[in-house]
Amino acid sequence: MSEDIISEIKKDYICALVEKGEREDGRAFDQYRDISIENGVVNKAEGSAYVKIGGTKVLVGIKIQPGEPFPDTQDKGVIITNVELSPLASPTFEDGAPREDAIELARVVDRGIRESGALELSKLCIEEGVKVWMVFIDVQVIDYDGNLIDAASLGAISALLDAKLPNERYELGKDVPVLVSDLPVAVTAVKIGEKFILDPNLDEEQAASTKLTVISNKDGGLAGMQKSGADTLSPDEIYHIVEMACKTAKDMRKKFLE
């Protein structure tokens, strides 16, 4: 059944509120829902983070194990990012092959970590051409109440900060923390009417016409972007979102990652 389709009246209600400068839950346009992060929640993982943004909950686990390098990058470690939209998290998520949403989400999270240079892949080489560290970033979506990209991205970098290279297990010396060189933070804005709000909850996400995710680094530079949704954005609107996103990312980085 169409359980994720919010009723027209609620959609109108959300749009009318945004038009007036308000949000359903009383937040300012650039205000996130309450965020909490718990690290070290999965002792079988090398690093983990349980992230809640309002009603949205994701659990990110990092597994690190030795493997063969890719032929074209013999001296570099490997990052593999995977997202599971567990059917537990929403009436619309089904068992079976990953949907395009899951794949897009995994690729955006991956891009943020990779392009920001958060992990220096050359430091993840054990023996050139033979053995490198494979870093698996697995995102388990537990409860879907909107804005998964920001929750998953925040979880990924936070779990990496929590992670150790399991040297002891593979008789390579002592465990050491994974070297994290940058702190990419994803901030997503959606367009409702002619206005833009950050961190949409599920209802707002469904009332929105399009969204833009901006991933920025410690130095304020950009490390990834993704526009998602069928409506258009003008260059000025994009600049507005980028500015808002970078400013917010800075605050979030300070609060949760530094």
Next chain:
Amino acid sequence: MNKNLVIPGDLLSSDVKQAGEGTYVKDGQVFAAIFGFVNKKDRIQVIPLAGKYMPHSGDVVIGKIVDVRFSNWLVNISSPYEALLHISEYPERIDADQMSQCLGIGDLVVAGVKDVDVTMKVELTMCGESFKKLDSGGVIEISHAKIPRVIGRKGSMISLLKSELNCDIFIGQNGRIWVKGREEDINHTIKALLKIERESHTPGLTDRIKEFISDRKPTTM
């Protein structure tokens, strides 16, 4: 600790004549079938705290037309079961080829549950004074288990909302609520309804809703 709260399997009575909604009988005794509050009126029943709307004959619901088929409309009633509205249950005599003009896909109706058979085939009727197509206003949906809170004890909550919020409100037993009024008032009413849904199991709800209404009042004048 609330003494009236029971879980499935709790023994409620040794008198099988007492068995009401939300209970089951085994070996001459009555047990709770669902997690909820026990209510002893003429019979023992367990009031659910959650769960989907299950249609019963005689219920008044707000339905949404999802398909028009030969001599029947298919109606979503916010339940695991879709309902049928037969052409003969439409208030006027119409031909099959007029059906879409009378009620098209997406239209909302207030209808009565005429019959529910053992396989949960649900039939609706619109023959009756209070039944109609909802042309204006809009419908919001909340958990049907929270509907009793929106109505309140002896209708106290709903009369409070109606008298203070300048809106027509009609409550379907399936968890859908129709609201009509000025846009400003509608939005205000929805806010109040969502608040009731969110805080339904906390004490002093009526007072807080009163406060919420009076806080906002000056802006609506």
Next chain:
Amino acid sequence: MSDKTIEFIEKGRRLDGRKLDELRPIKIEVGVLKRANGSCYMESGGNKVMAAVYGPREVHPRRMEDATKAIVRCRYNMASFSVEDRKRPGPDRRSVEISKVSREAIEPIIIKEHFPRSAIDIFIEILQADAGTRTAGINAASVALADAGIPMRGLVSACATGKVGGHIVLDLMKEEDNYGEADVPIAMDVQNDKVTLLQMDGRLTQDEFKQALELARKGCKEIYEMQRQALIAKYTV
């Protein structure tokens, strides 16, 4: 099974200090998910398990419908990072079997006749595994069903017993599971004293099996009390 010489039991205490008939610490939280119709988070020992229930809802595909009652579906899944060596995402033979036996452990207590032509979906996600994930999953799922308002004849409670170092013990921990002589996961409809899940892996005499089942009965009763309290606590301010 065991060629390792671990002293499992010393002076009536196990490796983690428990008595032979003692459960690991259990924590149960009810209604933790926003989207699901019912949910439960449970920790038992080092297991961390989330269960969600959706339904009754329409059945897709339609041909799976039963005109007389609800169908019950169950998916047991382990998160990739829940075990020592990363597990590839998606179902494997083990999780398919556990999904099946878990469903059959829970199905007998659900009053399915109330919901013909519909589906009740149970999703069990193992977030951290530490021996006994299937029984923890069943315990959490049973509570999640009650939280979803599904009519049931009672609750299902589950625990494993087994034999280690020649002793019958309750609720095997990892080392006991790996190197012990037998593992017997059991689920019960406690109030009616009926077994809904029974598997055995290893070797036991008939007499030992009897002891194991009796011990599981005691364990399930204790778990039932905790499930009940967790449900009541949700609506007790």
